[in-house]
Amino acid sequence: MTRRSLLLLPGAAVLLGQAPRGGDPQNLSFPLEAIEGGITPPDLFFVRDHFSEPGLSLDSWKLRIEGRVRRPLELSLADLLEAPTRKLEAVLECAGNVAGGSAVSNGVWEGVPIAHLLDEAGTDREAEGVLLEGADTGRLMQNSPRLPYCQLVTMAKCRQPESMVAFKLNDRFLPRRNGFPARAFFPGWYGMDAVKWLTRIVVLGPGGAPNNFQASGMEQVYNRVTAEPGGQRKIVRLSEIQVKSAIAWPADKMKLPAGRHLVRGFAWTGGGPVRRVEVSTEGGRTWTAAQLAGIPKPLSWVAWRYSWNASPGDHVLMSRATDGAGRTQPLTRDPARKDGYELNFCLPVRCEVR
Amino acid sequence: MKIFWLAVFAAAPVFAAECAPSKLGPQESLAKFQELDREAQAAMDRGQFAAAAARYREATCLAPKAARAFYGLGVAEAASGHYPAARQALEKAAALLPSSNLPLAMLVRVNVSAGDADKTKQALRAVARHFPKDGELHATLARFLAENKLLDLALAESLRAAQAGESGPEAAVALAVLENNVGAYEDAIRHAAALEGQPGLSDAVKASAAGVAGLSYESLGEREAAIQHLRLAIRLAPLAENSYLALADLYEKAQRFKEAAEVLEQARSRLPDTHNLLLPLGNNLIWAEQLQAGVEVLRELLRKAPDTSEAYLRLAEAYRKMGRTEQEVQVLRDLARRQPTYPMVHVLIAQAMLRTDPPDYPHVLEELAWAEKAAPADADLFYLRGKVYAGTNRYPEAVTALRRAIELRPMEPSYYYQLGLVYRKLGQSALARETLARMEYIKPVPNGPR
DSSP, rough: OOOHHHHHSSSSSOOOOOSSSSOOOOEOOOOGOOSSSOOOOOGOOOOOOOSEEEEEEETOOOOEESBBBBSSSOHHHHHHHSOEEEEEEEEEOOOOTTTTTTTTEEEEEEEEHHHHHHHHHOOOTTTOOEEEEEEEOOOTTTOOOOEEEEEEEEEEHTTTTTEEEEEEETTOOGGGGGGGTTEEEEEEEEEGGGGEEEEEEEEEOTTTHHHHHHHHHHSSEEEEEEEOOOOOOOEEEEEEEOOOOEEEEEEEEEOOSSSSEEEEEEEEEESSOOOEEEEEEEESSOEEOOOOSSSOTTSSOOEEEEEEEEEEEEEEEEEEEETTTOOOOSOOOOOOOOOOOOOOSOOOOEEEEO | OOGGGOOOOOOOOOOOTOOOOOOOOHHHHHHHHHHHHHHHHHHTTOOOOOHHHHHHHHHHOOOOHHHHHHHHHHHHHTTTHHHHHHHHHHHHHHOTTTOOOOHHHHHHHHHHHTTTHHHHHHHHHHHHHHHHHHHHHHHHHHHHHHHHHHHHHHHHHHHHHHHHHHHOHHHHHHHHHHHHHTOHHHHHHHHHHHHTTTTTTTTTHHHHHHHHHHHHHHHTTTTHHHHHHHHHHHHHHHTTTHHHHHHHHHHHHHTTTHHHHHHHHHHHHTTTOSSHHHHHHHHHHHHOOHHHHHHHHHHHHHHOOTTTHHHHHHHHHHHTTTTOOOHHHHHHHHHHHHHOTTTTTTHHHHHTTTSSHEEEEHHHHHHHHHHHOTTTTHHHHHHHHHHHHHHHOHHHHHHHHHHHHHHTTTOOHHHHEEEEEEHTTTTTHHHHHHHHHHHHHSSOOOSSSS
């Protein structure tokens, strides 16, 4: 028995080391090298805030479900804790995570399926989507009014069995900075829709006017913008996570002694399980299959490793993943892309070996 | 329980399919029902649950709208371990007598006993639906769920109790504890602080509240507030070891080892019979460089609890700091004897033995052979073996061992250093230079990219 477990009630662990609230929005990520095994510990989970973390009280926190529903609901945390829940391992990536970046984490999530909550509320047949609103507020754009963080998600995605209002991560309650007491979570989709500190779900019908969404300027961000022939721009809302891998070790510009090294990293996708990961030690000229740490599961990342016999000289390491939908990471960024999202091209990692 | 005597005896009862038709009149039926009920209760008292269930089943046939009979049947079936039958009977009782919370409360208990999380939640939802304002019921369920380690559900029921206005001090402390455990630190502090200053409460309740507030402040990074509240908890309940442990833990994390040791010494003087203080006390004394005192405490702990592996390691650390290598080796050997599979214990022994002057190389090699059996791919054991071979002038074997260590952990500079020295002894200057240059090459650059 640990000393900690002697304190007060048995069982639940005390979450330690939380950052104080009320300050600036946080933007935290931690080197993937620090992650042992396949699950990101809560204190190494990445954080991307738009607005400051809200001060929420369990006494007063409520999740309202309203809009095109027959029975508007106001749920407390007790209601969520006593509702049917689902637990699954899944990756969460920020849509703006750079190639090789660490704004990506993999955890075991537990929460109430959104479909269950929508059924309880009795959604209209014509309902097409939902507006998700958090308790954090601010100005997204310089000229926009101060509004809650919000996102629009299609009804089809909400109805998928894995989409949930999550309240636990890795068998602990969500850390404050990751959305305590509850956040939306759509496994397989980028993190912007996983609205933290969730307080409102508004069911929208055809042509429903999600005022806050437009007024906040949210519709202007998180879009895939592609330059089309003729100068037109095609704009598509971001959703599914693109296939991607990252090298956790070695780091870029690392100096290594000649000999055998274990290159390791992670690969993930929103489209089915990762099928394979390959590694190049020659800047993408040749590729060799890496060893996956187990059978890849849909929606979660898979750890991989590659035993590299490093000879003296300068090397450029790259990893590339292919997913179950047959998509392979591109070697370079598509020049037609005019936005800063879905940066899933293979990042070169330069190593000097002596 | 009296409420169940209000069961309605229908003039024309609807008999369940397995019930034989009764020819008794209403008065006779009531008399028979009461007799069956008495017999069933007597059987329950004797622990004859199957017999009790049979009586209650008979009673339900006689009075199919008698909630009391179905409730009794549910309890008897549950006691017999027949959970589906118990559930069915209790659901029927709840439907027959919706104004009573007993059947649903018992249904929760049955589902917990059956280990059925989904059905437990289902029953709790029914409780919440039918008795949203019954704070006492929710508080009772919260206690029961906490006792059964269902802390999420205990929190849910505690929140419902608080919402229903159940403001008893024990319920409030329980809620604060759960809030602290789930990370709702401000809530926990608010609830706990309100109790700390409430007149008329016992010191024990106030101490618990102060303890929770202390832990929550600590989690928020507000160390001084945490110390203040934990000190208050100690003042209010000087015989509760948890507050001392929490405060010492806080000091320890802040590397204020002397203060941690002082708190634990104070606790020890008040609670001389407890073992739980000894390990942290010994640890903190040693980290505070009060080595002899730490040794004595840990020796006392090992006399009382000889399987405390951390105590052996800390003792070894103390002896190392005191330059008493033989005792360091001995205490590690004691650990190996007690726990032969303790990770790396033979490597630790070998490391300690290499510090003796002169080292007993053959025995170090023996220890390393043991270490290799336990963990054949451990780089350190090959490194130590290389050092032993180098110390006994067996340079080619040292090269082999050190190269193996490097193969297993190529980014460890000290392995290259040792190998470089061995190459030098062998007169292989070029290899020595190359190896030492490699060590310099991979040495970590402070605060810079590698």
